[in-house]
Amino acid sequence: MPRPLPPPVIPHARVFPPPRARETRPAPAAPPASPRPPRRSGRAWGTLRIVLGAYLAAVLLRACVFDAYRIPSASMEQTLQPGDFVFVSKLGYGARVPEATRLPFSRRVLQNPVFPGARLPGLGDPERGEVVVFHYPPEAGPVSEKTPYVKRLIGLPGERVQIESKRVIVEAETLAYPATGRQFWIVTLRDGASLPPDTLAAIGFSGRMDRISEHERLAEGTTEVAERFRALAAVERVVPLVRQPGDGNAGFPPGLDYSLDDWGPLRVPFRGWTIPLDATTWREYRETLFRHEPAEVTRVAGGFEVDGRPADTYTFQQDYYFVLGDHRDDSADSRTWGFVPASHLIGRAVLVYFSRDPQTGALRWDRFFHGVR
Numbered sequence: 001m002p003r004p005l006p007p008p009v010i011p012h013a014r015v016f017p018p019p020r021a022r023e024t025r026p027a028p029a030a031p032p033a034s035p036r037p038p039r040r041s042g043r044a045w046g047t048l049r050i051v052l053g054a055y056l057a058a059v060l061l062r063a064c065v066f067d068a069y070r071i072p073s074a075s076m077e078q079t080l081q082p083g084d085f086v087f088v089s090k091l092g093y094g095a096r097v098p099e100a101t102r103l104p105f106s107r108r109v110l111q112n113p114v115f116p117g118a119r120l121p122g123l124g125d126p127e128r129g130e131v132v133v134f135h136y137p138p139e140a141g142p143v144s145e146k147t148p149y150v151k152r153l154i155g156l157p158g159e160r161v162q163i164e165s166k167r168v169i170v171e172a173e174t175l176a177y178p179a180t181g182r183q184f185w186i187v188t189l190r191d192g193a194s195l196p197p198d199t200l201a202a203i204g205f206s207g208r209m210d211r212i213s214e215h216e217r218l219a220e221g222t223t224e225v226a227e228r229f230r231a232l233a234a235v236e237r238v239v240p241l242v243r244q245p246g247d248g249n250a251g252f253p254p255g256l257d258y259s260l261d262d263w264g265p266l267r268v269p270f271r272g273w274t275i276p277l278d279a280t281t282w283r284e285y286r287e288t289l290f291r292h293e294p295a296e297v298t299r300v301a302g303g304f305e306v307d308g309r310p311a312d313t314y315t316f317q318q319d320y321y322f323v324l325g326d327h328r329d330d331s332a333d334s335r336t337w338g339f340v341p342a343s344h345l346i347g348r349a350v351l352v353y354f355s356r357d358p359q360t361g362a363l364r365w366d367r368f369f370h371g372v373r
Helices: 040-064 197-202 223-230 279-292
Strands: 066-070 084-089 100-102 109-111 131-135 148-155 160-164 167-170 183-189 209-211 216-221 235-240 263-267 274-276 297-300 303-306 309-311 313-315 320-324 345-355
Touching: 066 345, 131 320, 148 167, 183 223, 216 223, 223 235, 274 279, 279 297
Parallel strands: none
Antiparallel strands: 066 084, 084 345, 100 109, 131 148, 131 345, 148 320, 160 167, 160 263, 183 216, 183 235, 209 216, 274 313, 297 303, 303 309
């Protein structure tokens, strides 16, 4: 019987560890790219945006908040003097949308199609005694292109205004002359007396003085200056210069014998006021109707017409104001060219921010940042 074979010998199996994962090292970072200089076109556009933004902001501030004006004449002395530069606030009366806009650095004028002449809401109504800036009413053309004027507001819409021997009377109340307002005075000297330059300098007199006669001088100054003249031993009396009828015709209303020192009485028109159309009202309000009212009022044979239709009354469409210069003897104002329509008001003068003597060029430091009252 054959012998069984021995079992096969299985060699010892070697155990190998699992292969290690290969370590990956990050690739070295690329060197940072050098910054590229900004394009010139982008820099120019940024500068242009800043300039345009500043320009638009200035336009909006000037149109809606405040504006600056230079005083060219002596009609408001001493309150405002030639060479004063004033800030005018538009917030009180409300800014007015101009009918046209002048392009910068150009003479071209563009008409405004959006609410031309409309007035934005203001903080209040004009008040008596305020120094107001407005567009000169008799001047032709769009309101926003008319010359700016500055005067003191005296008569409000609906009030009756009268001037008697230089005394301004509104609704039976005599108004005080502005303390800073100049006028002409007749200074009468005692026999043998004179007013040498050192005497005038001692009382602070800097106005105009003319010789009328041996004993009379015509002096220009405020009420305070007149009181200083009265205190001089050489002076017998000081009285205001009052023009006689026919001397210095007022000019408004045309055809009426009013003078600069004796004017009226006349009522200031107001919106909604209906007047009869007759010979009297025609003389008093004809110029106002022609210049500032939207309807066409004409006088025809046998009566009047409004927009071509017969009428015996007329109703005013806006408010008006009566203004005077603080230097009443050297001012063209409502006595000479009429009422100021509400549509012509710009704002209230509030501050003198700069002042230069127009004759000598010297800066008047004492008037810098001087409030207007």
